[in-house]
Amino acid sequence: MEANRPKNTSLFDLDGKPSLGKAAPLSLQHVLAMLVGNVTPAIxxxxxxxxxAEDSTILVQTCMFxxxxxxxxxxYPIGGWGFRAGSRLPVIMGVSFAYIPTVLSIVGDYGIAGVLGAQLIGxxxxxxxxxxxxxxxxxxxPIVSGTVVLTIGLSLYPVAINYMAGGNGSPGxxxxQNWGIALITxxxxxxxxxxxxxxxxLASILVGIMVGYVISIFMGMxxxxxxxxxxxxxxxxxxxxGMQFNTTAVITMSIMYIVNSIQAVGDLSAxxxxxLDREPTDEELSGGIVGNGVASIIGSLFGGLPTATFSQNVGIVAMNKVVSRFVLAISAVIILLCGFIPKFGALMTTIPQAVLGGATISVFALITMSGMKLIMQEELSARNTSLVxxxxxxxxxxDMVPASIEAFPKWFIDIFGSSPVIIATIVAFVLNIILPKKSIVEEQKEREEMDR
Structure with missing residues (x-):
């Protein structure tokens, strides 16, 4: 009976296996959508x-891998009902911009080895x-996770502006010239x-980088x-x-992993x-977050940066309804193969920083607005606006006035001064617990009672 069962070739079924002719263009679409977002953090x-240049190439290569x-x-998760790593959902994973503010602060103090050690624990x-x-x-x-995402986006703007200007320390x-290239991109x-x-x-950022890159070649950049x-x-x-463990780096990275694990719930739900027109099951959410943790541990051992679900690819799935895991598996294989080709990584490192800045500032703007959308899911009562x-x-x-906490102990500065995201996360988390939950209607009633 099994042999006579028709083969499932649907694009719109998790277990569907369509022909390569149908699957390949859709798979390539996912690769194009994630490529820049995955490579840029490494650069x-x-x-x-x-x-x-050699080590930069290796870092880019490993991030693709x-x-x-x-x-x-x-x-394709591993494990069973008791402990499963992987969601079994059609998602694309990649190196996440959300970790960049924290990663950059750790890199400045402890180098790449310090990041990888903290990432292992994270x-x-x-x-x-x-x-x-x-x-x-x-x-x-959403009011808490949205505040965190909003702060991540805002904290990344200086990174993009520095790149648009040519990158800190560059001769020009x-x-x-740098601003011209950045603005054209x-x-x-x-x-x-x-x-x-x-x-x-769908590939607007990639197209922008290609145009900026070609112009940069003719300008000798x-x-x-x-x-x-x-x-x-x-x-x-x-x-x-290598790998180095520092207490403050581990604490800050662990906080970011907690926040981004909760944020993954949003992407998996989307x-x-x-x-699939349904809510994710608890097993899918648990497996998705555990899977990301396992991937990050593997990444720390090989030199890859922290990963997360890619929202742009979630958007593609929501738009075209193609949920076949086979289609996304082809994308994953293409991404994986890029991780074995050093010339690909080297090519990515030749992109001028001004070009990357011109492209990524739009990405950071989208991250900021994604946070705003999450916040707007809840009513903007006085309580919620105060929290945010x-x-x-x-x-x-x-973060803008680091001298303001210079009198505090070094451990405090290392943890809370390392990234604005850490402080925003803790404040939003605590205020959400301690502030009494009042709706706009309840607040209005309180004001009316005061007038009596």
Whole structure:
């Protein structure tokens, strides 16, 4: 009977296996949508860490490798009902911008090794959150998670502006040439996003970078020497960047893993709601978060940066309703293969920083507005506006005036002064617990009673 059962070739079924002719273009679409977002964090971190061209190539290469592994793990989980790593949902995983503010602060103090050590512990923290996600969810409603996402977006703006100016320390920093290239790149992204359809719209950031890159070549801003030195094939190198454990780095990274694990609930929920017209099960949420923790642990051992679900790919699934895991598995294999090709990583490192800045500022703007959307899911009562306003004000304010906490102990500065996201997260989390929950209607009644 099994042999006579017709083969499931549906694009719109989790277990469907359509033909390669149907699947390949849809798979490539996912790769194009995630490519820039996955590679750019590695390039930014490389610049701050002062890595050589060879080491920068290896970091980019490893980030592609770990994104492929993480995606395959989500699509085809390991383990059983008691402990499952992977959601079995159609999601694409990649290196996340959300961790960048924290990663950059750790890199500045402890180097790449310090980031990877903190990431290893953070991965185990994500596994714990995944196991206990059901009772933890109530402590991170949209008003809290939205505040965190909003702060992440705001804190990334200086990174984009520095890149648009040419990158800190570059000889032509702030030159008209750098700003011209950055603005042209941004203009192309805006045009593709708002005046085109299909692949051009979905790959708007990639198109913007390509246009900016080509112009940069003609202007003599691109050095191809790194590509010539890189090989055609190489396996990721276990423990290449080393690993260092520092208490403050571990604490700050662990907090970020808790926050982003809760945020993953939003992406997984958006995937099932948009692609499958249902809410995710507790097992899917738990497996998705545990899977990300396992992927991050593997990444720390090979030199890949922290991963997360990619919202742009969630958007593609919600838009076209293609949920076949086979389609996304092809995407994962393509991403994985890029991780074995050093010349690909070297090519990515030749992109001028001004081009990356022009492209990524739109990404950071979208992150900020995603936070706003989450916040707007709840009514903006006096209680909620106070929560959001104070969390963002303290987080961003202290980050902008670091001298304001110089009198505090070093451990306090290392943890709370490392990233505005940490302070905003803690303030939003605590205020959500201690502030009495009052609706706009209840607040209005209180004012009316005062007038009597």
């Amino acid at each position: 930014i971190v490389s610049g701050v860490a002062g890595l050589s 770990i994104a492929g592994i993480a995606t395959l793990l989500q699509l 991965g185990f923290m994500a596994i714990l959150v995944g196991i206990f996600i059901k009772p933890l969810r109530k402590y991170f409603p 920093y702030g030159s008209l 941004l203009l192309v992204v805006i045009i593709c996003n708002n005046f085109t359809k299909g692949y051009l719209k 691109v050095d191809f020497s790194a590509i010539g030195k890189a090989g055609w094939f190489a396996l990721p190198k276990f423990g290449y960047f 995937t099932t709601a948009g692609g 306003g104070l969390a963002v004000a303290l987080g961003m304010g202290i």
